[in-house]
Amino acid sequence: MKKFLKYFAALVIVLFVGYHSVYFKKLNEVQANTPSGKINTTAYTRTFWDKKLLPSLNKAISLDQLIGMLHTDPENTFKKYSNALGIGELKYFMVKAEGSVKQVGDNDLTVTLATDNKTVKIETEYVYGNAVRDASGLINRNEFDNTSDFNEISAGINKIIREEVLPDFKRTVKTGDHITFTGAIEMNKKFLNLSDIEITPIQLKILK
Amino acid sequence: MKRIYAFFLLLSLLTLASCSNKNAAGEPKKIAVIVSTLNNPWFVVLAETAAAKARSLGYEAKIFDSQNNTALEADHFENAISSGFNAILFNPTDADGSIANVSKAKAAGVPVFCMDREVNSTKAATSQILSDSYSGCIAIGKYFVKKLNKKGKYVEILGLVGDNNTWARSKGFHSVADHYPGLKMVAQQSADFDRNKAMEVLESILQANPDIDAVFCGNDAMAMGAYQALFAAGKANHVQVFGFDGADDALQSIKEGKIKATGMQYPKIMAETAALYAQEYFKGKRDFPQKIPVAVELVTAENIKNYISN
Numbered sequence: 001m002k003k004f005l006k007y008f009a010a011l012v013i014v015l016f017v018g019y020h021s022v023y024f025k026k027l028n029e030v031q032a033n034t035p036s037g038k039i040n041t042t043a044y045t046r047t048f049w050d051k052k053l054l055p056s057l058n059k060a061i062s063l064d065q066l067i068g069m070l071h072t073d074p075e076n077t078f079k080k081y082s083n084a085l086g087i088g089e090l091k092y093f094m095v096k097a098e099g100s101v102k103q104v105g106d107n108d109l110t111v112t113l114a115t116d117n118k119t120v121k122i123e124t125e126y127v128y129g130n131a132v133r134d135a136s137g138l139i140n141r142n143e144f145d146n147t148s149d150f151n152e153i154s155a156g157i158n159k160i161i162r163e164e165v166l167p168d169f170k171r172t173v174k175t176g177d178h179i180t181f182t183g184a185i186e187m188n189k190k191f192l193n194l195s196d197i198e199i200t201p202i203q204l205k206i207l208k
Numbered sequence: 209m210k211r212i213y214a215f216f217l218l219l220s221l222l223t224l225a226s227c228s229n230k231n232a233a234g235e236p237k238k239i240a241v242i243v244s245t246l247n248n249p250w251f252v253v254l255a256e257t258a259a260a261k262a263r264s265l266g267y268e269a270k271i272f273d274s275q276n277n278t279a280l281e282a283d284h285f286e287n288a289i290s291s292g293f294n295a296i297l298f299n300p301t302d303a304d305g306s307i308a309n310v311s312k313a314k315a316a317g318v319p320v321f322c323m324d325r326e327v328n329s330t331k332a333a334t335s336q337i338l339s340d341s342y343s344g345c346i347a348i349g350k351y352f353v354k355k356l357n358k359k360g361k362y363v364e365i366l367g368l369v370g371d372n373n374t375w376a377r378s379k380g381f382h383s384v385a386d387h388y389p390g391l392k393m394v395a396q397q398s399a400d401f402d403r404n405k406a407m408e409v410l411e412s413i414l415q416a417n418p419d420i421d422a423v424f425c426g427n428d429a430m431a432m433g434a435y436q437a438l439f440a441a442g443k444a445n446h447v448q449v450f451g452f453d454g455a456d457d458a459l460q461s462i463k464e465g466k467i468k469a470t471g472m473q474y475p476k477i478m479a480e481t482a483a484l485y486a487q488e489y490f491k492g493k494r495d496f497p498q499k500i501p502v503a504v505e506l507v508t509a510e511n512i513k514n515y516i517s518n
Contacts, residue, residue: 086340087481088474088503107354126350128384130343142497147326147376151342155383186504191514 039149045156052138053157056094057182057203063097064115067194070187078189083137085130089190092135095199096182098207101175108198109173111181120197122181122204124170127161130154131200135184160200171202178207238268239486240288242281244325245298246273250453251299254323256473258297261483262369267294276468278305281293285309289316295486296320297479302329303372321482326372326499335485335496337478341373344471344504345380345452345465351469351506352385352424352450359390360421363413366428366432367401372397377426377452385424399430406433422448428458428470435466450474452508459516462509472505472515 011036013082061081069077097120103110107125112118133139144150173179183199239262243255254269262269272288274281288296289312296313298320300306310320310332322336356362366380367374376384385391394417397405402508406425414420414437423438425431438444444466451458454472461467485496507515 082504086501086503087337087477088340088505090503090505126384128350128352129346141500146343147501148339148379151380154343178471191511193511 003009016045039144041152041156045153045160048139048153049160050189052118053108053132053136053202056136056138057096058096060096060182062195063095063120064113064118066093067116067118067197070192074189074192078187082187082189083135085134085139085141089188090157091187091189092131093185093186094135094137094182096180098178098180100200101173101177101179104175111179114178120131122183122199122201124166124201127158127200129158129186130198131184131186132157132161132202158200165201165204168205169201173204173206180205180207181190214449217237228443236266236268237294237490238270238292238485239295239297240270240272240284240293241297242272242274242284242288243300244274244281245276246271247275250455250475254299257476258323258479258483259481262297262486265483265487272501273444274301276301278302278309281306282309285312288496289313289318290444297323297486298333299323300325300327302319302370307332309455314490319484319486323478323482324373324473328372330498333498334489335479335482336499337375337485338499339473339478340501340504341376341452341471341473342380342383343501344473344506345377346384347504347506348424348450348452348469348471349381349384351508352381352422352448353388353391355389355448355468357424358388361392361394361417361419362424363410363417363420363434364393364396365406365409365423365425365430366396366398367430369398370463372399374401374426381424399425399433401427401429403429403433403436406430410434410437411441413437414443418443420447422450424450426452428453428467431467431470432457432461435461452504454505456513459507459512462507465509466507469506469508472507474502474504 066077066081076177078091082093084091097111097113099111101109102112102119109122109124110119111122113120139153141150181199182203184203185197185199243251243259246252246255259269259271272284274284278301296318298310300322303326307327307329310327313320314332319334322333324339326336326338327333333447364378366378395413397409397413399409410423423434425434428451431449435444435449437451438447448468450469451467452471454470458467458470460468
Protein backbone atom coordinates (compact mmCIF):
# COMPACT_ATOMS: atom_id res chain seq x y z
CA MET A 1 0.00 0.00 0.00
CA LYS A 2 2.87 2.30 0.95
CA LYS A 3 4.54 1.56 -2.40
CA PHE A 4 1.29 2.39 -4.24
CA LEU A 5 1.00 5.73 -2.45
CA LYS A 6 4.62 6.55 -3.26
CA TYR A 7 4.09 5.83 -7.00
CA PHE A 8 0.79 7.72 -6.97
CA ALA A 9 2.42 10.80 -5.40
CA ALA A 10 5.26 10.64 -7.93
CA LEU A 11 2.75 10.43 -10.80
CA VAL A 12 0.81 13.43 -9.45
CA ILE A 13 4.03 15.45 -9.21
CA VAL A 14 5.09 14.49 -12.78
CA LEU A 15 1.63 15.38 -14.15
CA PHE A 16 1.57 18.68 -12.25
CA VAL A 17 5.03 19.72 -13.43
CA GLY A 18 4.35 18.48 -16.97
CA TYR A 19 1.04 20.35 -17.23
CA HIS A 20 2.62 23.60 -16.11
CA SER A 21 5.68 23.17 -18.31
CA VAL A 22 3.90 22.90 -21.64
CA TYR A 23 1.16 25.09 -23.02
CA PHE A 24 -0.38 25.62 -26.42
CA LYS A 25 -1.29 28.92 -28.06
CA LYS A 26 -2.46 29.86 -31.52
CA LEU A 27 0.46 30.98 -33.72
CA ASN A 28 -1.31 34.18 -34.77
CA GLU A 29 -1.78 35.12 -31.07
CA VAL A 30 1.94 34.66 -30.44
CA GLN A 31 2.90 36.64 -33.56
CA ALA A 32 0.53 39.44 -32.61
CA ASN A 33 2.14 39.78 -29.19
CA THR A 34 5.76 39.49 -30.32
CA PRO A 35 7.49 42.85 -30.50
CA SER A 36 9.17 43.19 -33.92
CA GLY A 37 11.78 45.64 -32.66
CA LYS A 38 10.76 47.95 -35.53
CA ILE A 39 9.85 51.55 -34.80
CA ASN A 40 6.21 52.41 -35.46
CA THR A 41 7.08 54.98 -38.10
CA THR A 42 3.52 56.24 -38.57
CA ALA A 43 3.15 57.08 -34.88
CA TYR A 44 6.71 58.44 -34.73
CA THR A 45 6.07 60.74 -37.71
CA ARG A 46 2.80 62.09 -36.27
CA THR A 47 4.41 62.83 -32.90
CA PHE A 48 7.41 64.38 -34.62
CA TRP A 49 5.16 66.61 -36.76
CA ASP A 50 2.89 67.77 -33.91
CA LYS A 51 5.25 67.93 -30.97
CA LYS A 52 8.64 68.76 -32.48
CA LEU A 53 8.44 70.16 -36.00
CA LEU A 54 5.52 72.62 -35.77
CA PRO A 55 6.65 74.17 -32.44
CA SER A 56 10.15 74.66 -33.88
CA LEU A 57 9.09 76.60 -36.99
CA ASN A 58 9.49 79.99 -35.29
CA LYS A 59 13.23 79.33 -35.44
CA ALA A 60 13.21 79.25 -39.27
CA ILE A 61 15.41 81.88 -40.85
CA SER A 62 13.94 84.59 -43.10
CA LEU A 63 14.46 83.55 -46.72
CA ASP A 64 15.48 87.07 -47.84
CA GLN A 65 18.03 87.23 -45.06
CA LEU A 66 19.37 83.78 -45.93
CA ILE A 67 19.76 84.60 -49.63
CA GLY A 68 21.63 87.78 -48.71
CA MET A 69 23.98 85.91 -46.40
CA LEU A 70 24.58 83.13 -48.94
CA HIS A 71 25.64 85.79 -51.44
CA THR A 72 28.10 87.43 -49.08
CA ASP A 73 29.41 84.64 -46.83
CA PRO A 74 28.27 81.18 -47.99
CA GLU A 75 30.78 79.22 -45.89
CA ASN A 76 29.68 80.64 -42.55
CA THR A 77 26.01 80.71 -43.52
CA PHE A 78 26.04 76.99 -44.29
CA LYS A 79 27.93 76.35 -41.08
CA LYS A 80 25.50 78.34 -38.95
CA TYR A 81 22.08 77.68 -40.48
CA SER A 82 22.12 74.45 -42.51
CA ASN A 83 21.51 70.91 -41.35
CA ALA A 84 22.40 67.56 -42.92
CA LEU A 85 22.30 64.06 -41.53
CA GLY A 86 25.00 62.61 -43.75
CA ILE A 87 28.23 63.44 -45.53
CA GLY A 88 28.26 65.43 -48.76
CA GLU A 89 27.41 68.73 -50.38
CA LEU A 90 23.61 68.61 -50.00
CA LYS A 91 22.51 70.75 -47.05
CA TYR A 92 19.09 71.81 -45.81
CA PHE A 93 17.65 75.03 -44.39
CA MET A 94 14.37 75.79 -42.64
CA VAL A 95 13.06 79.12 -44.04
CA LYS A 96 10.10 81.48 -43.73
CA ALA A 97 8.94 84.37 -45.94
CA GLU A 98 6.09 86.53 -47.13
CA GLY A 99 5.23 87.35 -50.74
CA SER A 100 2.67 87.62 -53.48
CA VAL A 101 1.64 84.80 -55.80
CA LYS A 102 2.90 85.50 -59.31
CA GLN A 103 1.72 82.29 -60.93
CA VAL A 104 -0.27 79.23 -59.90
CA GLY A 105 1.16 76.31 -61.89
CA ASP A 106 0.13 72.65 -62.09
CA ASN A 107 3.12 71.55 -60.06
CA ASP A 108 4.22 74.62 -58.13
CA LEU A 109 3.54 78.18 -57.11
CA THR A 110 5.76 81.06 -58.22
CA VAL A 111 6.01 83.66 -55.46
CA THR A 112 7.58 87.10 -55.51
CA LEU A 113 9.17 87.76 -52.13
CA ALA A 114 7.88 90.85 -50.34
CA THR A 115 11.22 92.45 -49.57
CA ASP A 116 13.49 92.15 -52.60
CA ASN A 117 11.30 91.15 -55.58
CA LYS A 118 13.10 87.85 -55.96
CA THR A 119 10.94 84.94 -57.18
CA VAL A 120 11.01 81.47 -55.65
CA LYS A 121 8.94 78.34 -56.20
CA ILE A 122 6.83 76.48 -53.67
CA GLU A 123 6.36 72.80 -54.50
CA THR A 124 2.70 71.82 -54.59
CA GLU A 125 2.95 68.52 -56.50
CA TYR A 126 6.32 66.76 -56.18
CA VAL A 127 6.64 66.77 -52.41
CA TYR A 128 9.16 63.95 -51.96
CA GLY A 129 12.64 63.67 -50.49
CA ASN A 130 14.32 64.47 -47.19
CA ALA A 131 14.27 68.28 -47.16
CA VAL A 132 11.87 68.70 -44.23
CA ARG A 133 13.19 65.80 -42.13
CA ASP A 134 16.80 66.91 -42.51
CA ALA A 135 16.28 70.70 -42.40
CA SER A 136 14.58 70.40 -39.03
CA GLY A 137 17.79 69.17 -37.40
CA LEU A 138 15.56 67.47 -34.85
CA ILE A 139 16.05 63.81 -35.75
CA ASN A 140 18.97 61.74 -34.54
CA ARG A 141 19.97 59.22 -37.24
CA ASN A 142 21.32 56.85 -34.61
CA GLU A 143 17.84 56.35 -33.15
CA PHE A 144 17.17 54.16 -36.20
CA ASP A 145 18.82 50.77 -36.56
CA ASN A 146 17.11 50.29 -39.85
CA THR A 147 17.68 52.52 -42.90
CA SER A 148 14.23 51.84 -44.32
CA ASP A 149 12.54 52.98 -41.05
CA PHE A 150 14.54 56.18 -41.28
CA ASN A 151 13.43 56.73 -44.88
CA GLU A 152 9.83 56.08 -43.87
CA ILE A 153 9.96 59.15 -41.61
CA SER A 154 10.58 61.34 -44.66
CA ALA A 155 7.84 59.54 -46.60
CA GLY A 156 5.44 60.07 -43.66
CA ILE A 157 6.23 63.78 -43.35
CA ASN A 158 5.75 64.28 -47.10
CA LYS A 159 2.42 62.43 -46.93
CA ILE A 160 1.17 64.79 -44.20
CA ILE A 161 2.15 67.76 -46.39
CA ARG A 162 0.47 66.33 -49.50
CA GLU A 163 -2.70 65.27 -47.68
CA GLU A 164 -3.15 67.86 -44.91
CA VAL A 165 -1.20 71.02 -45.78
CA LEU A 166 -1.69 71.39 -49.52
CA PRO A 167 -5.26 70.46 -50.57
CA ASP A 168 -7.15 73.39 -48.97
CA PHE A 169 -4.44 75.84 -49.94
CA LYS A 170 -4.34 74.67 -53.57
CA ARG A 171 -8.13 74.93 -53.82
CA THR A 172 -8.23 78.56 -52.74
CA VAL A 173 -4.94 80.22 -53.74
CA LYS A 174 -4.91 82.45 -56.83
CA THR A 175 -2.60 84.84 -58.62
CA GLY A 176 -2.10 88.08 -56.69
CA ASP A 177 -2.77 86.57 -53.25
CA HIS A 178 -0.47 87.69 -50.48
CA ILE A 179 0.82 84.67 -48.58
CA THR A 180 3.18 83.68 -45.78
CA PHE A 181 4.96 80.36 -45.74
CA THR A 182 7.44 78.26 -43.83
CA GLY A 183 9.27 75.36 -45.41
CA ALA A 184 12.50 73.56 -46.17
CA ILE A 185 15.02 74.03 -48.97
CA GLU A 186 17.86 71.86 -50.26
CA MET A 187 21.07 73.55 -51.39
CA ASN A 188 24.19 72.12 -52.97
CA LYS A 189 27.03 73.78 -51.08
CA LYS A 190 29.57 73.17 -53.84
CA PHE A 191 27.34 74.16 -56.75
CA LEU A 192 25.31 76.88 -55.06
CA ASN A 193 22.37 78.03 -57.19
CA LEU A 194 20.37 80.93 -55.75
CA SER A 195 18.35 81.61 -58.90
CA ASP A 196 16.25 78.46 -58.76
CA ILE A 197 15.08 78.05 -55.16
CA GLU A 198 12.35 75.45 -54.48
CA ILE A 199 10.60 75.29 -51.12
CA THR A 200 8.92 72.22 -49.67
CA PRO A 201 6.08 73.82 -47.69
CA ILE A 202 5.20 73.01 -44.08
CA GLN A 203 2.86 75.92 -43.32
CA LEU A 204 1.04 78.08 -45.86
CA LYS A 205 -1.33 80.94 -45.15
CA ILE A 206 -3.23 83.26 -47.49
CA LEU A 207 -3.35 86.83 -46.11
CA LYS A 208 -5.25 88.21 -49.18
CA MET B 209 55.46 59.66 -4.56
CA LYS B 210 58.03 58.47 -7.07
CA ARG B 211 55.81 55.49 -7.77
CA ILE B 212 52.89 57.78 -8.64
CA TYR B 213 55.06 59.79 -11.06
CA ALA B 214 56.30 56.55 -12.60
CA PHE B 215 52.73 55.32 -12.97
CA PHE B 216 51.58 58.50 -14.73
CA LEU B 217 54.68 58.48 -16.93
CA LEU B 218 53.95 54.91 -17.97
CA LEU B 219 50.28 55.77 -18.57
CA SER B 220 51.26 58.74 -20.76
CA LEU B 221 53.68 56.62 -22.76
CA LEU B 222 51.05 53.94 -23.29
CA THR B 223 48.51 56.56 -24.39
CA LEU B 224 51.01 58.06 -26.82
CA ALA B 225 51.85 54.61 -28.16
CA SER B 226 48.18 53.83 -28.77
CA CYS B 227 47.74 57.11 -30.68
CA SER B 228 50.70 56.58 -32.96
CA ASN B 229 50.60 55.09 -36.46
CA LYS B 230 52.82 52.23 -35.33
CA ASN B 231 52.02 48.93 -33.74
CA ALA B 232 53.71 47.31 -30.74
CA ALA B 233 56.68 46.15 -32.82
CA GLY B 234 57.30 49.71 -34.00
CA GLU B 235 56.10 48.98 -37.53
CA PRO B 236 53.33 51.00 -39.20
CA LYS B 237 49.79 49.82 -38.39
CA LYS B 238 48.27 47.74 -41.18
CA ILE B 239 44.91 48.33 -42.88
CA ALA B 240 43.27 45.72 -45.10
CA VAL B 241 41.00 46.94 -47.90
CA ILE B 242 38.66 44.08 -48.82
CA VAL B 243 36.38 44.79 -51.81
CA SER B 244 33.62 42.75 -53.45
CA THR B 245 35.21 42.88 -56.91
CA LEU B 246 37.99 44.61 -58.81
CA ASN B 247 36.33 43.64 -62.05
CA ASN B 248 34.32 46.88 -62.02
CA PRO B 249 36.08 50.24 -62.38
CA TRP B 250 33.80 51.80 -59.76
CA PHE B 251 35.06 49.41 -57.06
CA VAL B 252 38.65 49.84 -58.26
CA VAL B 253 38.32 53.57 -57.52
CA LEU B 254 36.80 52.77 -54.11
CA ALA B 255 39.57 50.30 -53.19
CA GLU B 256 42.50 52.33 -54.50
CA THR B 257 41.26 55.53 -52.88
CA ALA B 258 40.85 53.77 -49.51
CA ALA B 259 44.35 52.26 -49.74
CA ALA B 260 45.91 55.53 -50.89
CA LYS B 261 44.26 57.48 -48.07
CA ALA B 262 45.40 54.91 -45.50
CA ARG B 263 48.97 55.14 -46.82
CA SER B 264 48.86 58.94 -46.78
CA LEU B 265 47.93 58.73 -43.09
CA GLY B 266 51.04 56.67 -42.43
CA TYR B 267 49.66 53.13 -42.45
CA GLU B 268 50.48 50.07 -44.50
CA ALA B 269 47.59 49.12 -46.78
CA LYS B 270 46.83 46.05 -48.86
CA ILE B 271 43.89 45.46 -51.22
CA PHE B 272 42.08 42.09 -51.29
CA ASP B 273 39.67 41.22 -54.14
CA SER B 274 36.76 38.96 -53.09
CA GLN B 275 35.72 38.40 -56.74
CA ASN B 276 32.05 38.58 -55.65
CA ASN B 277 32.58 35.34 -53.72
CA THR B 278 31.72 35.24 -50.00
CA ALA B 279 33.94 32.15 -49.46
CA LEU B 280 36.94 34.02 -50.85
CA GLU B 281 35.93 37.03 -48.77
CA ALA B 282 35.96 34.80 -45.66
CA ASP B 283 39.51 33.68 -46.55
CA HIS B 284 40.59 37.31 -46.84
CA PHE B 285 39.16 38.07 -43.39
CA GLU B 286 40.94 35.02 -41.89
CA ASN B 287 44.14 36.15 -43.55
CA ALA B 288 43.77 39.77 -42.41
CA ILE B 289 43.05 38.77 -38.82
CA SER B 290 45.84 36.19 -38.56
CA SER B 291 48.36 38.49 -40.28
CA GLY B 292 47.81 41.18 -37.67
CA PHE B 293 45.97 43.81 -39.71
CA ASN B 294 44.74 46.52 -37.33
CA ALA B 295 41.59 47.56 -39.25
CA ILE B 296 39.55 46.51 -42.27
CA LEU B 297 37.97 48.88 -44.80
CA PHE B 298 35.31 46.70 -46.31
CA ASN B 299 33.03 46.61 -49.33
CA PRO B 300 30.78 43.58 -48.67
CA THR B 301 29.89 40.99 -51.27
CA ASP B 302 26.60 40.04 -49.68
CA ALA B 303 24.51 42.06 -47.20
CA ASP B 304 23.60 38.93 -45.21
CA GLY B 305 26.41 36.55 -46.15
CA SER B 306 29.15 38.98 -45.11
CA ILE B 307 27.89 39.51 -41.55
CA ALA B 308 29.73 36.42 -40.25
CA ASN B 309 33.05 37.72 -41.59
CA VAL B 310 32.58 41.14 -40.00
CA SER B 311 31.57 39.52 -36.69
CA LYS B 312 34.68 37.35 -36.77
CA ALA B 313 36.88 40.44 -37.12
CA LYS B 314 34.98 42.16 -34.31
CA ALA B 315 35.53 39.16 -32.05
CA ALA B 316 39.24 39.38 -32.84
CA GLY B 317 39.25 43.08 -31.90
CA VAL B 318 39.72 44.30 -35.48
CA PRO B 319 37.39 47.20 -36.38
CA VAL B 320 35.57 47.00 -39.72
CA PHE B 321 34.38 50.07 -41.64
CA CYS B 322 31.96 49.25 -44.46
CA MET B 323 32.11 51.33 -47.64
CA ASP B 324 29.21 51.87 -50.04
CA ARG B 325 27.49 48.51 -49.52
CA GLU B 326 26.01 47.63 -46.14
CA VAL B 327 25.71 44.48 -44.07
CA ASN B 328 22.27 43.79 -42.62
CA SER B 329 23.38 44.22 -39.03
CA THR B 330 23.84 47.20 -36.75
CA LYS B 331 25.99 45.27 -34.28
CA ALA B 332 28.84 43.85 -36.37
CA ALA B 333 30.68 46.68 -38.15
CA THR B 334 32.23 49.62 -36.30
CA SER B 335 30.60 51.98 -38.80
CA GLN B 336 29.06 51.82 -42.27
CA ILE B 337 29.57 54.69 -44.70
CA LEU B 338 26.92 54.22 -47.37
CA SER B 339 25.79 55.92 -50.53
CA ASP B 340 22.28 57.30 -49.99
CA SER B 341 20.89 55.36 -52.95
CA TYR B 342 17.28 55.59 -51.76
CA SER B 343 17.28 59.40 -51.55
CA GLY B 344 19.25 59.69 -54.80
CA CYS B 345 16.60 57.66 -56.58
CA ILE B 346 13.80 59.77 -55.09
CA ALA B 347 15.43 62.73 -56.85
CA ILE B 348 15.67 60.72 -60.08
CA GLY B 349 12.04 59.60 -59.61
CA LYS B 350 10.85 63.23 -59.31
CA TYR B 351 12.77 64.21 -62.44
CA PHE B 352 11.48 61.10 -64.25
CA VAL B 353 7.84 61.97 -63.51
CA LYS B 354 8.37 65.59 -64.57
CA LYS B 355 10.06 64.58 -67.84
CA LEU B 356 7.28 62.11 -68.67
CA ASN B 357 4.64 64.63 -67.63
CA LYS B 358 3.08 62.04 -65.29
CA LYS B 359 2.14 59.55 -68.01
CA GLY B 360 3.62 56.84 -70.22
CA LYS B 361 4.87 53.27 -70.29
CA TYR B 362 8.24 52.40 -68.83
CA VAL B 363 10.67 49.56 -68.13
CA GLU B 364 12.78 49.13 -65.00
CA ILE B 365 16.10 47.28 -65.26
CA LEU B 366 17.30 46.14 -61.84
CA GLY B 367 20.85 45.40 -60.67
CA LEU B 368 21.87 42.30 -58.67
CA VAL B 369 18.74 40.94 -57.01
CA GLY B 370 20.66 39.96 -53.84
CA ASP B 371 22.24 43.40 -53.37
CA ASN B 372 20.68 45.93 -50.98
CA ASN B 373 21.59 48.84 -53.26
CA THR B 374 19.45 47.35 -56.03
CA TRP B 375 16.34 47.52 -53.86
CA ALA B 376 17.19 50.82 -52.17
CA ARG B 377 17.35 52.39 -55.63
CA SER B 378 14.23 50.67 -56.88
CA LYS B 379 12.25 51.56 -53.75
CA GLY B 380 13.39 55.20 -53.85
CA PHE B 381 12.32 55.48 -57.48
CA HIS B 382 8.96 53.76 -56.92
CA SER B 383 8.24 55.86 -53.81
CA VAL B 384 7.66 58.67 -56.33
CA ALA B 385 6.65 57.02 -59.61
CA ASP B 386 3.97 54.79 -58.06
CA HIS B 387 1.94 57.85 -57.01
CA TYR B 388 1.11 58.53 -60.66
CA PRO B 389 -1.48 56.15 -62.15
CA GLY B 390 -0.72 57.46 -65.64
CA LEU B 391 2.73 55.87 -65.43
CA LYS B 392 2.66 52.17 -66.22
CA MET B 393 5.63 49.85 -65.65
CA VAL B 394 5.34 47.25 -68.44
CA ALA B 395 8.40 45.20 -67.45
CA GLN B 396 10.83 44.92 -64.53
CA GLN B 397 13.85 42.68 -65.05
CA SER B 398 17.34 42.20 -63.62
CA ALA B 399 20.51 42.68 -65.68
CA ASP B 400 23.00 42.25 -62.78
CA PHE B 401 24.43 45.80 -63.16
CA ASP B 402 25.95 44.59 -66.47
CA ARG B 403 25.95 46.65 -69.65
CA ASN B 404 25.69 43.75 -72.14
CA LYS B 405 23.02 41.97 -70.13
CA ALA B 406 20.97 45.19 -69.97
CA MET B 407 21.21 45.53 -73.74
CA GLU B 408 20.00 41.94 -74.24
CA VAL B 409 17.24 42.32 -71.64
CA LEU B 410 15.89 45.49 -73.24
CA GLU B 411 16.11 44.03 -76.76
CA SER B 412 13.92 41.20 -75.60
CA ILE B 413 11.47 43.48 -73.74
CA LEU B 414 11.15 45.74 -76.77
CA GLN B 415 9.80 42.85 -78.83
CA ALA B 416 6.75 42.60 -76.58
CA ASN B 417 6.58 46.32 -75.71
CA PRO B 418 7.71 48.40 -78.69
CA ASP B 419 5.82 51.49 -77.48
CA ILE B 420 7.67 52.33 -74.24
CA ASP B 421 8.48 55.92 -73.30
CA ALA B 422 11.26 55.47 -70.75
CA VAL B 423 13.72 53.10 -69.10
CA PHE B 424 14.90 53.45 -65.50
CA CYS B 425 18.14 51.55 -64.81
CA GLY B 426 19.74 50.72 -61.44
CA ASN B 427 23.18 51.83 -62.64
CA ASP B 428 24.87 53.71 -65.47
CA ALA B 429 26.41 50.65 -67.11
CA MET B 430 22.92 49.24 -67.63
CA ALA B 431 21.66 52.64 -68.80
CA MET B 432 24.38 52.67 -71.47
CA GLY B 433 23.41 49.11 -72.49
CA ALA B 434 19.75 50.10 -72.65
CA TYR B 435 20.60 53.11 -74.79
CA GLN B 436 22.52 50.83 -77.18
CA ALA B 437 19.49 48.56 -77.52
CA LEU B 438 17.21 51.54 -78.17
CA PHE B 439 19.66 52.98 -80.70
CA ALA B 440 19.81 49.66 -82.57
CA ALA B 441 15.99 49.55 -82.61
CA GLY B 442 15.79 53.13 -83.91
CA LYS B 443 14.03 54.32 -80.75
CA ALA B 444 16.82 56.26 -79.05
CA ASN B 445 15.23 59.62 -79.86
CA HIS B 446 11.82 58.71 -78.43
CA VAL B 447 12.65 56.73 -75.29
CA GLN B 448 14.13 58.50 -72.27
CA VAL B 449 16.86 56.63 -70.34
CA PHE B 450 17.72 57.23 -66.68
CA GLY B 451 20.73 55.74 -64.85
CA PHE B 452 22.53 55.88 -61.52
CA ASP B 453 26.23 56.15 -60.45
CA GLY B 454 27.69 59.23 -62.14
CA ALA B 455 30.01 57.23 -64.43
CA ASP B 456 32.07 59.27 -66.91
CA ASP B 457 30.46 57.79 -70.04
CA ALA B 458 26.98 58.42 -68.63
CA LEU B 459 27.87 62.05 -67.85
CA GLN B 460 29.12 62.48 -71.41
CA SER B 461 25.88 60.92 -72.67
CA ILE B 462 23.81 63.36 -70.61
CA LYS B 463 25.77 66.20 -72.18
CA GLU B 464 25.08 64.77 -75.63
CA GLY B 465 21.38 64.37 -74.83
CA LYS B 466 21.39 60.56 -75.03
CA ILE B 467 20.70 59.89 -71.34
CA LYS B 468 18.37 62.07 -69.29
CA ALA B 469 19.76 61.83 -65.75
CA THR B 470 21.92 59.96 -63.30
CA GLY B 471 22.65 60.01 -59.56
CA MET B 472 26.19 61.16 -58.78
CA GLN B 473 27.77 58.94 -56.13
CA TYR B 474 31.03 59.74 -54.39
CA PRO B 475 33.16 56.58 -53.93
CA LYS B 476 36.21 58.67 -53.09
CA ILE B 477 34.45 60.43 -50.21
CA MET B 478 33.25 57.08 -48.82
CA ALA B 479 36.70 55.50 -49.09
CA GLU B 480 38.53 58.45 -47.57
CA THR B 481 35.99 58.73 -44.73
CA ALA B 482 36.47 55.03 -43.94
CA ALA B 483 40.25 55.48 -43.73
CA LEU B 484 39.86 58.57 -41.53
CA TYR B 485 37.46 56.67 -39.25
CA ALA B 486 40.08 53.91 -38.89
CA GLN B 487 42.60 56.54 -37.83
CA GLU B 488 40.13 57.98 -35.30
CA TYR B 489 39.55 54.45 -33.99
CA PHE B 490 43.31 54.00 -33.47
CA LYS B 491 43.31 57.29 -31.55
CA GLY B 492 40.67 55.94 -29.18
CA LYS B 493 37.34 57.05 -30.62
CA ARG B 494 34.59 54.44 -30.26
CA ASP B 495 31.25 56.26 -30.66
CA PHE B 496 30.95 56.10 -34.46
CA PRO B 497 27.57 56.52 -36.17
CA GLN B 498 26.45 53.04 -37.12
CA LYS B 499 25.27 53.95 -40.61
CA ILE B 500 26.16 57.27 -42.19
CA PRO B 501 24.69 58.24 -45.57
CA VAL B 502 26.71 59.99 -48.27
CA ALA B 503 24.57 62.32 -50.39
CA VAL B 504 23.84 61.39 -54.01
CA GLU B 505 23.32 64.36 -56.36
CA LEU B 506 20.93 64.47 -59.31
CA VAL B 507 22.75 65.18 -62.59
CA THR B 508 20.70 66.34 -65.57
CA ALA B 509 21.14 68.37 -68.75
CA GLU B 510 20.37 71.48 -66.66
CA ASN B 511 23.36 71.07 -64.30
CA ILE B 512 25.75 68.81 -66.26
CA LYS B 513 28.24 71.68 -66.57
CA ASN B 514 28.96 71.29 -62.86
CA TYR B 515 30.05 67.68 -63.29
CA ILE B 516 31.83 67.58 -66.64
CA SER B 517 34.51 69.87 -67.94
CA ASN B 518 34.44 69.22 -71.71
